[in-house]
Amino acid sequence: xxxxxxxSHTARESTRQNxxxxxxxxxxxxxxxxxxLNPTGEIAESLMEKAEELGQSVLDxxxxxxxxxxxxxxxxxxxxxxxxxxxxxTLYLMEKxxxxxxxxxxxxxxxxxSHVVVKIYSTPTLEPSLYEMLGQLEDSEFAGAPTIKFxxxxxxxxxxxxxxxxxxxxxxxxxxxxxxxEDLIKKDEEYRKYRKKRIQ
Amino acid sequence: xxxxRPKICLLFCGGTTLISRNDKTTEVHAKSxxxxxxxxxPELAVISSIEPIFVFGxxxxxxxxxxxxxxxxxxxxxxxxxxGFVITHDFDSIVYTGAALSFMLQNLGKPIVLTGSQxxxxxxxxxxxxxxxxxxxxxxxxxxINAVQxxxxxxxxxxxxxxxxxxxxxxxRKTPSETQSLAEATGEGLGKADFGIKxxxxxxxxxxxxxxxxxxxxxxxxxxxxxxxxxxxxxxDLLGPGVKGLLIRATDVALKTPDYQFLERFASQRRxxxxxxxxxxxxxxxxxxxxxxxxxxxxxxxVKVMWALGQTKSLTQLRELVNENLANExxxxxEEGK
Numbered sequence: 001x002x003x004x005x006x007x008s009h010t011a012r013e014s015t016r017q018n019x020x021x022x023x024x025x026x027x028x029x030x031x032x033x034x035x036x037l038n039p040t041g042e043i044a045e046s047l048m049e050k051a052e053e054l055g056q057s058v059l060d061x062x063x064x065x066x067x068x069x070x071x072x073x074x075x076x077x078x079x080x081x082x083x084x085x086x087x088x089x090t091l092y093l094m095e096k097x098x099x100x101x102x103x104x105x106x107x108x109x110x111x112x113x114s115h116v117v118v119k120i121y122s123t124p125t126l127e128p129s130l131y132e133m134l135g136q137l138e139d140s141e142f143a144g145a146p147t148i149k150f151x152x153x154x155x156x157x158x159x160x161x162x163x164x165x166x167x168x169x170x171x172x173x174x175x176x177x178x179x180x181x182e183d184l185i186k187k188d189e190e191y192r193k194y195r196k197k198r199i200q
Numbered sequence: 201x202x203x204x205r206p207k208i209c210l211l212f213c214g215g216t217t218l219i220s221r222n223d224k225t226t227e228v229h230a231k232s233x234x235x236x237x238x239x240x241x242p243e244l245a246v247i248s249s250i251e252p253i254f255v256f257g258x259x260x261x262x263x264x265x266x267x268x269x270x271x272x273x274x275x276x277x278x279x280x281x282x283x284g285f286v287i288t289h290d291f292d293s294i295v296y297t298g299a300a301l302s303f304m305l306q307n308l309g310k311p312i313v314l315t316g317s318q319x320x321x322x323x324x325x326x327x328x329x330x331x332x333x334x335x336x337x338x339x340x341x342x343x344x345i346n347a348v349q350x351x352x353x354x355x356x357x358x359x360x361x362x363x364x365x366x367x368x369x370x371x372x373r374k375t376p377s378e379t380q381s382l383a384e385a386t387g388e389g390l391g392k393a394d395f396g397i398k399x400x401x402x403x404x405x406x407x408x409x410x411x412x413x414x415x416x417x418x419x420x421x422x423x424x425x426x427x428x429x430x431x432x433x434x435x436x437d438l439l440g441p442g443v444k445g446l447l448i449r450a451t452d453v454a455l456k457t458p459d460y461q462f463l464e465r466f467a468s469q470r471r472x473x474x475x476x477x478x479x480x481x482x483x484x485x486x487x488x489x490x491x492x493x494x495x496x497x498x499x500x501x502x503v504k505v506m507w508a509l510g511q512t513k514s515l516t517q518l519r520e521l522v523n524e525n526l527a528n529e530x531x532x533x534x535e536e537g538k
Binding site for chain 1: 203205241242243244245246247248249341342345348349352353363364381393394395396397
């Protein structure tokens with residue numbers, strides 16, 4: 001999962017420490033993290049090159065936005081507007097006491113889409129809040145969207161079976177295989193324990 | 201207390217194709233279309249407080265000097281009330297409007313950003329679907345968010361926000377590709393959209409100034425592009441009595457002394473100022489009725505001639521005006537290797 005983590009420049013010094021913690025926690029969760037805290041880097045550069053080639057916004061190539069928005073940076077409103085328009089899963093974190101800076105107050109609450117999750121945190125609750133929200137994303141519709149391309153060579157017999165299984169249904173062969181694997185994941189207790197441990 | 205948002209004036213002038221949440225296409229053709237259209241882009245409110253003004257809702261090919269004048273006057277009228285201005289515009293003539301506003305609005309202290317939908321769905325333009333798909337079928341949405349953000353930033357120029365590029369209006373050209381795209385002619389542009397909007401080093405910053413508006417234009421200007429082998433005289437035979445200025449583009453051919461003499465005679469007899477846009481290295485003899493233009497993009501050169509003729513009929517003053525780099529319109533020589 002590719003995460004763009006934006007940390008408010010105008011936040012207080014104590015918040016900056018939390019921002020660095022957030023970035024570390026996100027990296028520890030196994031995601032690729034690109035952040036304005038360290039804007040250069042091979043991944044960011046290659047994403048920008050790809051965006052230029054495709055004529056797209058580089059943010060289109062990011063899976064999740066995480067915004068630490070305790071300050072009043074104009075970029076926060078921009079990223080939130082982008083997230084709403086592009087239906088990008090977004091975690092918007094504000095330190096307790098900084099809610100006055102929230103630009104989402106200018107939207108009617110019903111216009112804030114469910115893929116934009118807003119959370120007020122305090123230093124002790126930062127870690128569980130972040131992981132709880134990442135967990136929410138893992139269960140979200142987005143997490144189930146197949147975005148990774150994978151080449152699998154199969155035997156003629158498997159191909160025949162897949163054809164027979166999906167013929168005259170709305171399912172493609174790929175859909176059928178994805179569902180089989182999803183069922184396996186749901187039933188695999190060992191794997192679920194492993195995921196939980198990794199996130200905590 | 202909530203944060204204070206910048207106030208942005210959104211002027212509607214075409215290019216408003218928007219894909220709504222339910223995959224319907226909406227456009228602004230009349231003032232009454234604005235409210236439902238804006239209701240479909242609620243996210244703009246997160247960036248700024250938007251106030252709309254309807255200027256024009258017709259086809260791109262109908263954008264005329266009259267509309268450029270209306271835009272300039274609306275901006276002047278509302279100048280002090282807003283932090284920045286965004287203008288929606290069709291792709292085809294956006295560079296002309298951008299150039300016109302660059303000359304009409306001088307001493308600018310705030311950003312003016314033109315933008316538009318990437319394409320109209322269903323248009324039989326080769327590659328249009330590809331562009332539309334690559335922009336997640338957002339229509340104007342992505343460009344508009346970028347443009348509104350730019351209008352809140354520390355910039356005081358007329359610019360065009362299109363795709364990931366923020367371009368200086370007088371340096372913007374259409375790129376020769378099958379898809380709709382714009383690029384800066386010689387430089388790097390005014391900025392870029394990547395993980396946010398980043399302005400380049402070379403740009404005019406906001407300043408407290410009183411904008412000066414020169415909205416007058418002479419629309420009766422004829423532009424003649426000379427190609428190799430073309431007969432100059434037969435081209436001039438086309439000109440009717442209503443023409444008030446002639447722009448000759450001789451970028452692909454070198455004019456010779458007899459051509460200059462013929463043009464000088466023609467201009468003098470017709471009492472018609474003739475402007476010459478030539479290859480950068482070509483310089484002709486100094487003749488009273490012929491005015492050589494510094495190197496500019498063709499669209500910009502035409503608009504500048506129209507604008508200059510709107511300001512004065514004096515040949516001396518016209519010569520001075522077109523030789524002044526009023527809005528960074530002169531093309532910089534390309535750096536080696538670019």
